[in-house]
Amino acid sequence: MTTLSFSNYFKNQKITLKRLLNEPLQLILVLSIIFCLGLFVLYPLYSTIKVSLMPNGHFDLIVYKTILNQQRFKIAISNSILLGIVVATLGTIIAFLFAYTLTRIQFPGKHFFKGMVILPIISPPFIFALSAVLLLGRNGLLTQQLLGIENFNIYGFKGLVIVQTLSMFPIGFLILSGILQAIDPDLETCAMNLGAKRWKTFTTVTFPLALPGLWASWLLIFVQSLTDFGNPLILGGDFPVLSVQTYLEFVGMGNLPRGAGLAVLLLVPTVSLFILQRYILRKKSFITVTGKSTRRSIVSVSQLIHVLLIFFSILISAIISIFYISIFAGSFIKLWGINWTLTFSHYIYAFDVGLQTIKDTVLLATIATPITVIFGMVIAFLVVRKSFPGKNLMAIAAVLMFSIPGTAVGFGYMISFNQEPLLLTGTMYILLACYVFRYVPIGIESGMAALSQVSKDIGESSTNLGASSAITFRSITLPLITPSFISAATFTFVKCMTGLSAVIFLVSASWKHMTTLILAQTENMLLGQAYAMSVVLTLIILISFAVFKNFMTLGQTSVFGGISHD
Amino acid sequence: MIKLFRNPSPMPTQKSDDWEVADLDLKNVVKTYHDRRGNLIHAVNNFSLKIGKGEFTTLVGPSGCGKTTVLRVIAGFEIPDSGEVLMGGKSINSIPAFNRNMPMVFQSYALFPHLSIYDNIAYGLKIRKVPGNIIKNDVEMMLQLVNLVGMENRYPKEISGGQQQRVALARALVIKPKIILFDEPLSNLDVKLRLQTRMEIKRLQNLLGITTLYVTHDQEEALSMSDSIVVMKKGKIEQIGSPETIYHHPKSVFVADFIGNTNFVEGTIESLLDNHINIQVKDKILKIPKQQATGDINQGDTVLLGIKPEAISILKPGERNPNNFSGTVRHTYFRGTITEFEVEFNNTLINVILPKDVDFQQSFARNERICLSVNPRAINIFKKH
Numbered sequence: 035m036t037t038l039s040f041s042n043y044f045k046n047q048k049i050t051l052k053r054l055l056n057e058p059l060q061l062i063l064v065l066s067i068i069f070c071l072g073l074f075v076l077y078p079l080y081s082t083i084k085v086s087l088m089p090n091g092h093f094d095l096i097v098y099k100t101i102l103n104q105q106r107f108k109i110a111i112s113n114s115i116l117l118g119i120v121v122a123t124l125g126t127i128i129a130f131l132f133a134y135t136l137t138r139i140q141f142p143g144k145h146f147f148k149g150m151v152i153l154p155i156i157s158p159p160f161i162f163a164l165s166a167v168l169l170l171g172r173n174g175l176l177t178q179q180l181l182g183i184e185n186f187n188i189y190g191f192k193g194l195v196i197v198q199t200l201s202m203f204p205i206g207f208l209i210l211s212g213i214l215q216a217i218d219p220d221l222e223t224c225a226m227n228l229g230a231k232r233w234k235t236f237t238t239v240t241f242p243l244a245l246p247g248l249w250a251s252w253l254l255i256f257v258q259s260l261t262d263f264g265n266p267l268i269l270g271g272d273f274p275v276l277s278v279q280t281y282l283e284f285v286g287m288g289n290l291p292r293g294a295g296l297a298v299l300l301l302v303p304t305v306s307l308f309i310l311q312r313y314i315l316r317k318k319s320f321i322t323v324t325g326k327s328t329r330r331s332i333v334s335v336s337q338l339i340h341v342l343l344i345f346f347s348i349l350i351s352a353i354i355s356i357f358y359i360s361i362f363a364g365s366f367i368k369l370w371g372i373n374w375t376l377t378f379s380h381y382i383y384a385f386d387v388g389l390q391t392i393k394d395t396v397l398l399a400t401i402a403t404p405i406t407v408i409f410g411m412v413i414a415f416l417v418v419r420k421s422f423p424g425k426n427l428m429a430i431a432a433v434l435m436f437s438i439p440g441t442a443v444g445f446g447y448m449i450s451f452n453q454e455p456l457l458l459t460g461t462m463y464i465l466l467a468c469y470v471f472r473y474v475p476i477g478i479e480s481g482m483a484a485l486s487q488v489s490k491d492i493g494e495s496s497t498n499l500g501a502s503s504a505i506t507f508r509s510i511t512l513p514l515i516t517p518s519f520i521s522a523a524t525f526t527f528v529k530c531m532t533g534l535s536a537v538i539f540l541v542s543a544s545w546k547h548m549t550t551l552i553l554a555q556t557e558n559m560l561l562g563q564a565y566a567m568s569v570v571l572t573l574i575i576l577i578s579f580a581v582f583k584n585f586m587t588l589g590q591t592s593v594f595g596g597i598s599h600d
Numbered sequence: 601m602i603k604l605f606r607n608p609s610p611m612p613t614q615k616s617d618d619w620e621v622a623d624l625d626l627k628n629v630v631k632t633y634h635d636r637r638g639n640l641i642h643a644v645n646n647f648s649l650k651i652g653k654g655e656f657t658t659l660v661g662p663s664g665c666g667k668t669t670v671l672r673v674i675a676g677f678e679i680p681d682s683g684e685v686l687m688g689g690k691s692i693n694s695i696p697a698f699n700r701n702m703p704m705v706f707q708s709y710a711l712f713p714h715l716s717i718y719d720n721i722a723y724g725l726k727i728r729k730v731p732g733n734i735i736k737n738d739v740e741m742m743l744q745l746v747n748l749v750g751m752e753n754r755y756p757k758e759i760s761g762g763q764q765q766r767v768a769l770a771r772a773l774v775i776k777p778k779i780i781l782f783d784e785p786l787s788n789l790d791v792k793l794r795l796q797t798r799m800e801i802k803r804l805q806n807l808l809g810i811t812t813l814y815v816t817h818d819q820e821e822a823l824s825m826s827d828s829i830v831v832m833k834k835g836k837i838e839q840i841g842s843p844e845t846i847y848h849h850p851k852s853v854f855v856a857d858f859i860g861n862t863n864f865v866e867g868t869i870e871s872l873l874d875n876h877i878n879i880q881v882k883d884k885i886l887k888i889p890k891q892q893a894t895g896d897i898n899q900g901d902t903v904l905l906g907i908k909p910e911a912i913s914i915l916k917p918g919e920r921n922p923n924n925f926s927g928t929v930r931h932t933y934f935r936g937t938i939t940e941f942e943v944e945f946n947n948t949l950i951n952v953i954l955p956k957d958v959d960f961q962q963s964f965a966r967n968e969r970i971c972l973s974v975n976p977r978a979i980n981i982f983k984k985h
């Protein structure tokens with residue numbers, strides 16, 4: 035940068051600063067948002083890094099040296115990476131085949147299949163691990179009862195690959211079906227028209243255009259697998275992974291600095307992949323819209339592959355359903371694999387012990403949801419429509435949380451807010467703050483989507499036609515942003531209800547969360563109760579969907595995983 | 601004479617010998633769809649059309665009349681329910697789309713966004729496994745032909761709409777098509793560019809002599825480019841003919857309405873003579889040559905007279921013309937070389953177009969009554985149903 039552009043830069047900054055000073059309300063808003071983001075996003079991050087770097091009050095790399103030298107940590111790191119690579123690859127392949135089938139091939143019952151894929155996204159993160167125990171565990175229905183295999187071991191790498199792939203490929207599906215839908219069918223038609231056979235059309239046009247989506251999907255699933263906490267805790271067995279080690283280091287050993295060091299190790303790849311995904315891959319997206327297209331897609335695979343693909347989708351959906359059905363069944367059976375009597379006792383017990391937890395969970399999610407979404411939308415509005423110094427920094431800080439693994443967030447909050455004047459541990463506020471700042475990117479994404487719906491022109495033309503600003507807001511702006519608002523609210527609510535990895539550090543005797551209770555029941559071998567509680571949790575989410583009346587449009591929101599393909 | 605392809609030259613003037621064009625023959629093609637409620641839609645209904653080698657044929661018709669569907673059937677993207685598509689006398693019904701060698705230029709251009717301009721144009725050649733040096737030569741030739749030299753390394757996003765359109769054209773031409781298909785290729789361009797590109801396409805078509813089937817909404821485009829025009833209505837052919845025939849002798853009110861901004865005035869057949877038909881319009885009798893009538897017409901029938909705007913002129917003071925009538929000027933649109941008037945006559949608005957006349961004052965006040973004369977040889981008579 036030359037001196038000239040530097041001085042220009044500062045001049046511009048000065049002008050925007052001046053403008054900001056002329057609007058005191060906006061200034062206050064901006065300042066308080068920056069304060070909040072600093073306190074609840076950057077400060078916990080800073081504390082975590084600080085604890086890991088200054089274990090004894092002064093700078094020391096001892097923590098990292100230990101981690102990188104000890105065999106069990108080295109194994110955990112390589113396990114996490116290996117698992118991530120395998121799951122991301124398998125998940126992306128399944129997601130692509132599924133998305134291709136559902137966007138390109140006409141066959142009845144598509145809605146059902148879409149619903150089946152959405153289900154894992156909205157259910158508790160470890161539900162597949164729980165049902166994997168029922169189906170493939172030591173007393174598993176499939177392994178032991180039906181196939182008579184005595185020593186099948188679902189615990190460990192194999193099991194984790196199965197459950198993570200099933201629960202994470204749907205995110206890839208959402209990205210890829212968005213991308214595949216956005217590819218102009220005229221392009222495929224045109225390739226064929228120029229002499230490319232079906233397979234050639236696929237390899238030279240469809241596939242390269244979907245490539246950015248495949249990358250995005252791979253990275254996102256990789257990060258999800260790396261940061262997954264529930265599944266490895268239940269199914270990990272003797273396959274230690276980083277996220278679980280972080281938790282155990284703190285809970286089991288009480289070693290704060292080492293826990294912090296592990297959290298940082300987890301954070302580095304996720305944050306860098308997040309940046310990579312956001313700023314590099316996004317630029318490479320080829321999807322553009324030109325002119326009017328006839329919008330009639332042709333099937334670019336042969337009849338045989340067509341049938342195979344449909345069969346594959348049915349198979350995957352069937353597997354997903356079996357996992358869910360087994361949870362449901364498990365919640366009514368006395369002792370799975372040993373005593374098959376039907377019983378309500380798990381539910382009775384679950385409600386006896388868990389009623390307060392259910393109330394807490396729902397209450398907190400209900401409070402946090404509107405705050406999160408409105409907060410996100412305000413930030414989106416400021417970032418898109420206003421200009422002020424530090425705007426980009428604010429935008430980055432606000433979405434940063436989405437890339438930080440829940441384990442690191444929970445850890446950071448726990449060590450940052452445990453003393454006066456910031457004593458929040460044990461209160462509901464620490465959970466609320468965690469929800470709001472972790473999920474505010476959802477609100478921001480939807481705010482941006484909403485703002486792109488309500489262009490300045492639309493508002494102005496309404497004003498221009500004689501509507502006052504109140505009427506414009508009510509009759510134009512509100513109806514246009516409502517869909518984004520609702521879908522963001524739905525998704526935020528689901529996240530608050532099902533999040534585990536951060537919450538597990540923050541729950542207390544007075545404020546509990548259903549997911550941690552389910553996990554505790556699993557650890558104490560109260561499996562029936564855990565299943566019953568999971569069913570209740572899933573039901574609450576499904577009911578909330580009915581309330582939000584947004585089940586179908588959810589598939590179209592781009593907020594999942596913070597990816598948007600524009 | 602220098603030949604296009606194989607022989608690099610700055611100004612190609614003729615296509616090479618290995619480039620063969622073909623004629624096209626559609627026989628009773630039917631294509632139906634089911635809409636979401638299961639109703640049958642006859643997108644193309646019993647459609648027959650012959651296009652000779654090197655001919656430029658245009659399909660016109662209102663939106664939804666089946667133009668695109670006809671193209672897609674020809675290109676092989678839709679399998680007709682019945683009927684045949686013949687190329688060079690042989691049925692191509694069973695030939696898959698990718699083997700037909702009939703590139704289509706889309707309204708959306710459909711340029712591959714992930715390929716450079718060069719690779720877009722080379723696409724069809726690469727698919728055909730043409731040797732690299734020939735691809736290079738042919739693509740460069742095409743770039744020259746469509747005036748895009750120097751842009752080959754850019755991506756579709758980085759060039760303008762008109763340039764994108766020319767890439768789409770080059771990409772289609774480079775594979776030496778037997779027949780080329782266009783689906784409203786110019787409708788995304790602004791007026792000036794549209795005129796330019798229209799001439800460009802026509803120039804290339806003339807130069808290369810490729811059989812062309814062109815779809816457009818724009819009557820001017822159809823009239824100025826085509827050897828023959830096919831007017832379609834609800835999946836069927838309403839009229840086929842040269843631009844002059846379609847313009848001067850439309851077979852039906854539909855065609856007359858679609859082409860040439862025709863005015864319609866109601867009248868009654870007063871008497872049928874040997875060479876003339878006398879038609880009463882309001883209180884005037886118009887004498888119109890008999891060949892201007894379509895269908896069979898009897899005395900006393902109510903008819904619609906189709907009058908082209910330019911067939912009407914303003915009666916200057918002192919001038920006499922038996923076929924005159926008076927009306928009230930409602931609007932005047934000055935358009936430079938011509939002036940357009942809307943004149944109210946008999947409760948209908950009539951369009952009148954007058955060329956600029958330097959000697960004669962052509963501005964009228966609103967609501968001024970003027971006297972118009974009409975050339976009876978430019979009136980078409982349609983029976984009113």
Ligand SMILES: Nc1ncnc2c1ncn2[C@@H]1O[C@H](COP(=O)(O)OP(=O)(O)OP(=O)(O)O)[C@@H](O)[C@H]1O
Nearest residue numbers: 633634635641643662663664665666667668669670
């Ligand atoms: N895939 C399809 N499914 C159902 N109906 C279709 C399909 N494709 C076309 N149609 C119907 O067939 C009819 C003809 O469509 P077509 O696209 O050929 O019209 P067009 O003349 O090209 O119109 P435009 O000028 O608007 O492009 C329309 O009524 C259309 O709705």
Ligand SMILES: [Mg+2]
Nearest residue numbers: 667668669783
């Ligand atoms: Mg069309």
